Amino acid sequence: MDTNKRATALSKAIGTQVETLLELVAKELGHRDSLDRFISYGDIYTRAHPISPILHIVSGNTPAAAIQTLTRGLLIGAFNQIKLPSEGIQEVDDFVEKLPSELKSLIEITRSRQTSSEWLQSARAVIVFGSDETVSEIESKLFPSQIFIPHNHKVSIAVIDSDGNKEAANLAALDITKYDQQGCLSPHDIYVHPKEQPRSFAAKLADALSELNTKYPPTGRTIEENIKIDDLRRSYSFRSSNDTSVQIWKSDSNTDWTVVYEEDPQFAASPLGRFVFVKPLPNSLNDALNINKEHLSTIALYPFSIKRAETLSLCGATRICPLGSSQDPSIFWHHDGLQTLAPLVHWTDAG
Amino acid sequence: MNTYTQIESQILSFIDNEKNGNFEELIIQAHLFQKENCQLLRNYCESICKEPRSWQDIPPLPTEAFKNSDEQIISFPKKQISSTFLTSGTTGEVRGSHHFHNLNLYEKSIHSSWTNLQLPKLPIICLTQSPPASPDSSLIHMLSTLGGKFLINSSGHLNHSNLKLIIKKNNHPLILAGTALAFLHLFESGKDIPTLPENSWVMETGGYKGSDREISKEDFYMMINNNLNVPIENIINEYSMTELSSQFYSIGMHDIHKGCHWVRTRVLKPGSDEEVPDEEIGLLSIYDLANLGSSISIMTNDLAKRKGDTFELLGRDKKSTPRGCSRTTDEMLSKIKYGHK
Numbered sequence: 119m120d121t122n123k124r125a126t127a128l129s130k131a132i133g134t135q136v137e138t139l140l141e142l143v144a145k146e147l148g149h150r151d152s153l154d155r156f157i158s159y160g161d162i163y164t165r166a167h168p169i170s171p172i173l174h175i176v177s178g179n180t181p182a183a184a185i186q187t188l189t190r191g192l193l194i195g196a197f198n199q200i201k202l203p204s205e206g207i208q209e210v211d212d213f214v215e216k217l218p219s220e221l222k223s224l225i226e227i228t229r230s231r232q233t234s235s236e237w238l239q240s241a242r243a244v245i246v247f248g249s250d251e252t253v254s255e256i257e258s259k260l261f262p263s264q265i266f267i268p269h270n271h272k273v274s275i276a277v278i279d280s281d282g283n284k285e286a287a288n289l290a291a292l293d294i295t296k297y298d299q300q301g302c303l304s305p306h307d308i309y310v311h312p313k314e315q316p317r318s319f320a321a322k323l324a325d326a327l328s329e330l331n332t333k334y335p336p337t338g339r340t341i342e343e344n345i346k347i348d349d350l351r352r353s354y355s356f357r358s359s360n361d362t363s364v365q366i367w368k369s370d371s372n373t374d375w376t377v378v379y380e381e382d383p384q385f386a387a388s389p390l391g392r393f394v395f396v397k398p399l400p401n402s403l404n405d406a407l408n409i410n411k412e413h414l415s416t417i418a419l420y421p422f423s424i425k426r427a428e429t430l431s432l433c434g435a436t437r438i439c440p441l442g443s444s445q446d447p448s449i450f451w452h453h454d455g456l457q458t459l460a461p462l463v464h465w466t467d468a469g
Numbered sequence: 470m471n472t473y474t475q476i477e478s479q480i481l482s483f484i485d486n487e488k489n490g491n492f493e494e495l496i497i498q499a500h501l502f503q504k505e506n507c508q509l510l511r512n513y514c515e516s517i518c519k520e521p522r523s524w525q526d527i528p529p530l531p532t533e534a535f536k537n538s539d540e541q542i543i544s545f546p547k548k549q550i551s552s553t554f555l556t557s558g559t560t561g562e563v564r565g566s567h568h569f570h571n572l573n574l575y576e577k578s579i580h581s582s583w584t585n586l587q588l589p590k591l592p593i594i595c596l597t598q599s600p601p602a603s604p605d606s607s608l609i610h611m612l613s614t615l616g617g618k619f620l621i622n623s624s625g626h627l628n629h630s631n632l633k634l635i636i637k638k639n640n641h642p643l644i645l646a647g648t649a650l651a652f653l654h655l656f657e658s659g660k661d662i663p664t665l666p667e668n669s670w671v672m673e674t675g676g677y678k679g680s681d682r683e684i685s686k687e688d689f690y691m692m693i694n695n696n697l698n699v700p701i702e703n704i705i706n707e708y709s710m711t712e713l714s715s716q717f718y719s720i721g722m723h724d725i726h727k728g729c730h731w732v733r734t735r736v737l738k739p740g741s742d743e744e745v746p747d748e749e750i751g752l753l754s755i756y757d758l759a760n761l762g763s764s765i766s767i768m769t770n771d772l773a774k775r776k777g778d779t780f781e782l783l784g785r786d787k788k789s790t791p792r793g794c795s796r797t798t799d800e801m802l803s804k805i806k807y808g809h810k
Binding site: 341342345348349351353355357358360368370373374 | 515517533
C-alpha cells in the first residue's frame with residue numbers, strides 16, 4: 119500500500135479527511151509522497167522509510183492517545199506492536215476492526231507482559247506512555263540504537279481571562295468529564311481572572327459537573343483512585359471549615375466529582391477523577407506554576423486567541439488550546455512538543 | 470461539663486474494666502469536650518454533624534488536621550502540652566504533630582491492650598533507636614513502655630554484636646520488634662543473623678514507610694521464618710498511627726486485627742460516611758477513647774476489608790498516586806522487575 123491508500127483506509131477508521139492525513143505527512147516529512155518515491159530535496163533527492171517495528175506501550179485510561187499513536191505508525195507504513203493494559207481497550211479493538219486486511223497485517227496486539235518484554239528487545243522504536251520513573255526505567259532497558267519516544271507524566275491547566283458569554287464553566291466541565299480527567303491533557307487547576315469572581319465560577323463549574331455527571335457518571339474507577347480522592351476531599355473539607363479562603367463543592371455520597379476553590383494561586387495537583395481546583399489568576403502565572411516546566415502539557419484558554427497564546431507560551435506549555443478541547447488534540451499537534459512522524463522514519467538520499 | 474482530669478479518670482477506669490462504663494456515653498462526652506476546647510475540631514465536626522447521637526455519627530478527623538503549625542488539635546491549653554509525637558514523612562513533607570496533656574491514657578492503653586489481647590509477656594528487643602535518641606517517635610515510646618531494649622544507636626546503626634550477645638546470654642524466649650523495613654535491612658545486611666531462642670516471637674510494624682520497597686506479607690513472613698527461625702504463627706503485626714493512642718494486633722498470616730473494648734472501627738465507602746457492607750473494602754476510620762487530648766475519631770488513609778465489627782488491614786496502595794498515562798507501563802515494569810526471579 120502506498121501512503122495515499124493507507125491514508126484513505128485510516129481516514130475511514132478514525133473519521134477524518136484523507137487530505138488531512140496527507141497534509142500531516144507533507145508537514146512532517148516535507149512531501150506527501152516522501153514515503154513512496156524520491157522527492158526533490160535541495161540539490162539532491164531523498165525518500166523516507168518507516169522505522170519498523172514500532173512498539174507502542176499505551177495506557178488504558180487514554181484510549182484516544184493509543185489510537186493516535188497507532189494511526190501514526192500505520193500512516194508511515196511501519197509494523198506496529200502494541201501493548202494494551204491487561205483489561206484491553208475496546209476503542210483500539212473497534213479501530214482495528216475498521217481497517218482493511220493490508221493494514222491489519224501491520225498490527226500485532228498483546229496484553230501479555232511477557233510478550234511485550236520480548237518485543238522491547240526487538241523494537242526499533244519504542245513509544246511509551248508512563249510516569250517519569252517508569253519511563254526512565256524502560257529507557258534503561260533499551261539499546262542505544264533504538265528510537266525512544268517517551269510521553270511521561272504531564273499536567274495541564276486552564277486559564278479563563280473573561281467569560282462574557284457565560285459558557286466557560288460548561289466548557290471546563292467537558293474537559294474535566296471527558297475520559298474522567300485521566301491522562302495528561304485535562305486541567306488540574308483552572309485559573310480565573312479575578313474580575314470574573316473565581317469563587318462564583320467554582321460554584322458554576324460544580325453545577326456544570328453535576329449536570330454532566332447525571333448523563334456520564336464515572337465508570338471503572340479503582341478503589342485506590344476513589345480513596346485518593348476521598349483523602350484529599352477530607353483534607354480540603356477540614357481546611358474549608360477553618361479557612362474562608364478555601365471552599366469545596368462535591369457530589370453526595372460518592373467521589374464522582376469535586377471542585378475546590380482556593381485563593382492560594384500555587385499550582386495544586388489533582389488526584390484526577392473529576393477533581394479540579396479553581397484559583398484566581400495571579401499576575402505571574404509563571405510563579406504560580408511551581409511544577410517543573412517540562413511537566414506542563416496543555417493550557418486550555420478562554421477566550422482563545424493566538425495573541426494571548428503568545429504570552430502564555432512563555433509558561434512552558436507545549437500546547438495551548440481552546441477551553442473545551444483539552445482532551446481532543448488535533449491530529450497535527452506536536453505531542454509533548456515533539457514532531458510525531460518525523461522521528462519514526464529514516465532517509466535515503468540520491469544525487 | 471466535666472474537666473479533662475475527670476473524663477480521663479472515667480476512661481482509665483473503663484480501660485481497666487469494660488463494666489466500669491459505657492463506650493457510647495464516654496465517647497460522646499469526650500467528643501463534646503474536645504469540640505468545646507478545640508475550635509479547629511469544632512468547626513470541622515459541626516460542618517458535618519452538629520449533634521451526634523451515636524459514636525458512628527462523630528466525623529472522623531483527617532490526619533491533615535495534625536499538620537497545622539499555627540493551631541493544634543488539642544483539647545487542653547497549649548501551655549500544658551507535655552509530650553509531642555511526630556508522624557514520619559519524606560523530605561519536604563509537612564509532618565503531623567500529636568500533642569499530649571500527659572501520657573496516662575496512652576501508656577495505660579499500651580499495657581492494657583497487651584494484657585487483654587493475651588500477647589506474650591516476654592523480654593522485648595527492639596530494632597529501633599532508644600527514646601532519648603528519637604523522642605518524637607510514638608512507636609519507640611510504645612516499645613519503651615513495654616520495657617523494650619534498643620539496638621540501634623543514635624547514628625542509625627544496628628549493633629549486631631549486641632544483638633548476638635543478648636540472645637546468647639539470655640537463651641530464653643524473647644520478642645524481636647521493629648519496623649518491617651528494619652527487619653529487611655537486618656536480613657540484607659550480609660552479617661551473621663543469630664537464630665532466636667525457641668518459642669521466641671517477632672513483632673513487626675509500620676510497613677516500608679519512606680522507602681520504595683514493596684514485598685508481600687507472605688514473602689516477608691517467610692523471610693522472618695527462614696532468617697530467625699520464628700514460626701509464622703509467632704509473628705505479630707502491630708497497627709497504629711502517630712495520631713492515635715491505641716493499637717491493634719494480628720498474629721500470623723491471615724488473622725484479622727484486634728483492638729480492645731475502648732477502640733472501635735468503621736470501614737467507610739469512599740466519598741461518603743456510610744459503612745461498606747461486610748467483607749467489602751473501604752477506608753478505615755478509628756474511634757479511640759484514649760485519644761482524649763486530641764480527637765477521639767481519626768480517618769486513616771488505609772484500605773481495609775470490613776469483617777463484622779473489626780477489619781482486615783490491606784494498607785495503602787502505593788499505586789494510588791495519580792499516574793497520568795502510566796497504568797500499563799507500571800504493569801509492564803513490575804514484570805520486568807519482579808517477574809524473572
